[in-house]
Amino acid sequence: MTVGIWVLGDQLWQDQSALASEANAPIILIESHGHSTKRRYHRQKLVLVWSAMRHFAAELEATGRAVTYEIADDFVTPLRQWVEQNQITELRVMEPADRPFARFLNGLDLSCQLTIVPNNHFLWSVAEFKQWADGRKSLLMESFYREGRKRYGMLMEGTGKKRTPVGGQWNYDKENRKPPKKGINPPVPQWFKPDKITRQVMQEVAKLDTFGDLEPFGWAVTRAQALQVLDYFITVRLNTFGPYQDAMVTGEDTLWHGLLSPYLNLGLLHPLEVIQAVEAAYKQQDQPLNSVEGFIRQVLGWREYMRGLYSYVDEDYPQGNYFEHHQPLPEFFWTGDTPMNCLHQSIDQVKRTGYNHHIQRLMILSNFALIAGLSPQAVESWFHAAFIDAYDWVMQTNVIGMGLFADGGVLATKPYAASANYINRMSDYCKDCQYHPKLRTGENACPFNFFYWDFLARHRDILQNQGRMNFILKNLDKMSAEEYAEIRENASQWHEQQTP
Numbered sequence: 081m082t083v084g085i086w087v088l089g090d091q092l093w094q095d096q097s098a099l100a101s102e103a104n105a106p107i108i109l110i111e112s113h114g115h116s117t118k119r120r121y122h123r124q125k126l127v128l129v130w131s132a133m134r135h136f137a138a139e140l141e142a143t144g145r146a147v148t149y150e151i152a153d154d155f156v157t158p159l160r161q162w163v164e165q166n167q168i169t170e171l172r173v174m175e176p177a178d179r180p181f182a183r184f185l186n187g188l189d190l191s192c193q194l195t196i197v198p199n200n201h202f203l204w205s206v207a208e209f210k211q212w213a214d215g216r217k218s219l220l221m222e223s224f225y226r227e228g229r230k231r232y233g234m235l236m237e238g239t240g241k242k243r244t245p246v247g248g249q250w251n252y253d254k255e256n257r258k259p260p261k262k263g264i265n266p267p268v269p270q271w272f273k274p275d276k277i278t279r280q281v282m283q284e285v286a287k288l289d290t291f292g293d294l295e296p297f298g299w300a301v302t303r304a305q306a307l308q309v310l311d312y313f314i315t316v317r318l319n320t321f322g323p324y325q326d327a328m329v330t331g332e333d334t335l336w337h338g339l340l341s342p343y344l345n346l347g348l349l350h351p352l353e354v355i356q357a358v359e360a361a362y363k364q365q366d367q368p369l370n371s372v373e374g375f376i377r378q379v380l381g382w383r384e385y386m387r388g389l390y391s392y393v394d395e396d397y398p399q400g401n402y403f404e405h406h407q408p409l410p411e412f413f414w415t416g417d418t419p420m421n422c423l424h425q426s427i428d429q430v431k432r433t434g435y436n437h438h439i440q441r442l443m444i445l446s447n448f449a450l451i452a453g454l455s456p457q458a459v460e461s462w463f464h465a466a467f468i469d470a471y472d473w474v475m476q477t478n479v480i481g482m483g484l485f486a487d488g489g490v491l492a493t494k495p496y497a498a499s500a501n502y503i504n505r506m507s508d509y510c511k512d513c514q515y516h517p518k519l520r521t522g523e524n525a526c527p528f529n530f531f532y533w534d535f536l537a538r539h540r541d542i543l544q545n546q547g548r549m550n551f552i553l554k555n556l557d558k559m560s561a562e563e564y565a566e567i568r569e570n571a572s573q574w575h576e577q578q579t580p
């Protein structure tokens with residue numbers, strides 16, 4: 081029996097289960113350029129993935145492993161050739177995180193046996209999540225997170241049944257919602273100068289017709305660089321990560337966020353080493369608990385939960401459209417050319433870098449898409465194209481579920497819908513905008529306001545079943561018929577003026 085291992089582009093970790101299963105087996109990595117033209121990807125995402133793959137192949141070779149690196153139009157042709165040339169009788173692949181790729185893999189017609197090795201790049205396996213989820217009335221992230229804290233002994237004190245969360249609370253979110261102060265001074269992010277391999281990939285990507293700026297490119301492309309980003313985050317940014325986690329400031333693209341998702345999602349970092357390093361910083365460097373717990377909740381809680389849920393829900397989850405929203409994606413999502421300053425800033429930033437932090441993604445981009453009634457699938461497709469860290473497993477639950485509530489509440493207990501009030505409180509965007517954040521009708525009314533109230537009114541019947549919406553629906557009921565008619569008129573005029 082001759083075993084061969086296919087390492088997928090987001091599995092770039094030497095201890096990943098397929099690689100670890102057979103020390104001397106030949107390895108193949110395939111860059112499929114045809115795959116990348118089937119849908120749009122941000123230019124910097126293509127550079128990141130292909131450069132990281134090429135660096136990883138070189139690292140594997142340096143450890144003495146036999147590595148074949150193919151650049152091809154499709155995956156199947158070079159794979160079949162390699163299987164035949166090397167007389168492979170068993171091809172091992174670590175279970176893909178993305179369902180469409182898993183389906184593709186299972187449908188492959190190869191001359192050898194295919195073995196899918198369980199994915200060890202997440203903390204919870206698919207089976208363990210299922211065991212946790214089965215039979216529960218609700219799949220609340222907070223319950224899952226607490227289970228994870230106990231399971232990994234993360235930020236816990238005491239022993240056995242007497243174990244309690246460090247500091248006496250599970251969650252310090254209330255301390256982590258500070259609006260931006262004037263004159264805050266976040267540290268510059270850590271970027272890297274592209275090396276020869278990266279520059280070569282950049283030349284190749286420059287020829288492709290896709291979205292986003294190619295330069296400046298400063299993302300880490302090796303595990304060693306990704307570890308430097310982690311270390312820099314812990315020593316320089318973690319301290320203030322918590323309080324300003326939800327703030328948005330013009331010209332400050334990253335604030336105190338970690339910028340770790342591209343590396344976690346590629347396999348350059350493992351989630352366990354990341355949370356362990358952050359916990360150690362709490363114990364040894366006295367880092368503040370609200371920041372430490374806030375960060376660990378993102379990785380041990382949200383990230384694992386999103387992946388677990390993705391693998392747990394039905395295959396048709398991506399087609400969800402609970403509110404029956406069908407408006408096309410406005411053209412400005414690709415250009416950033418809109419007078420709505422919050423959207424202009426967020427889209428311009430993602431074009432330049434491939435990155436927005438969580439609140440820009442949730443409370444600006446997807447909030448707008450939700451209240452303006454854009455098609456969930458068009459929005460998901462845009463997120464997939466626009467972001468440096470986008471993969472099917474993390475997009476579907478975040479965009480379809482969390483951002484757009486298109487799953488009808490499998491994930492969130494109420495839609496994340498907000499008017500300009502929230503954006504005005506948590507950012508400095510409104511002061512430089514042609515619209516007025518307090519007005520909900522008229523020429524200068526902020527579109528977030530008329531769309532918000534229109535959204536509530538259009539879906540009043542189904543929203544009243546979401547218990548947590550009742551308070552706000554009472555405010556809707558106080559609105560005069562005349563004002564609502566004007567809101568409706570503003571909303572439909574706005575759509576008429578857009579070019580999809």
Ligand SMILES: Cc1cc2nc3c(=O)[nH]c(=O)nc-3n(C[C@H](O)[C@H](O)[C@H](O)COP(=O)(O)OP(=O)(O)OC[C@H]3O[C@@H](n4cnc5c(N)ncnc54)[C@H](O)[C@@H]3O)c2cc1C
Binds near residue numbers: 341438474
């Ligand atoms: C509409 C929408 C789309 C999103 N799309 C993506 C995506 O394509 N890829 C992606 O990795 N994350 C996505 N997220 C989650 C989150 O916004 C990003 O992980 C985060 O902004 C990455 O930046 P960071 O590393 O600086 O994060 P930090 O703020 O420093 O957070 C630390 C880490 O926590 C993890 N994390 C936090 N929240 C989530 C979450 N909801 N889902 C998964 N991981 C989480 C990430 O690994 C992140 O690196 C999306 C969220 C929303 C609301």
Ligand code: SF4
Binds near residue numbers: 503
């Ligand atoms: S006024 Fe409205 S459109 Fe302008 S930045 Fe504020 S929320 Fe965004």
